[in-house]
Amino acid sequence: MYDWVECECGHNFWTKKEKPQCSKCKQRFSAYNHIYTWSDHEKGKTIEVLENKIREQNQTMENLLTVLETYQFKTDEIIQEIRNSTK
Secondary structure (H helix, E strand, O other): OEEEEEOOOOOEEEEOOOOOEOOOOOOEOOHHHEEEEEOHHHHHHHHHHHHHHHHHHHHHHHHHHHHHHHHHHHHHHHHHHHHHHHO
16 A cells, blocks of 8 residues: 655655655654555556556657658658759
């Protein structure tokens, strides 16, 4: 089980420790200061959702790259035609 700790210094972090310490200001927290809990199951689901979003973004980027490569090819053809017509 992970716990979400919100420190007064503004540094927020997930931890498994019973009495975590803020790495920024070194303040220690008791278990009662934990705001949220994040089970391993929830962590797995969250990671799965994020991985799916990354895959979708990668597919979108690949599609954009394909479109850009097509336009680059067409642009190169047009440039070649212009060069040939000016000779």
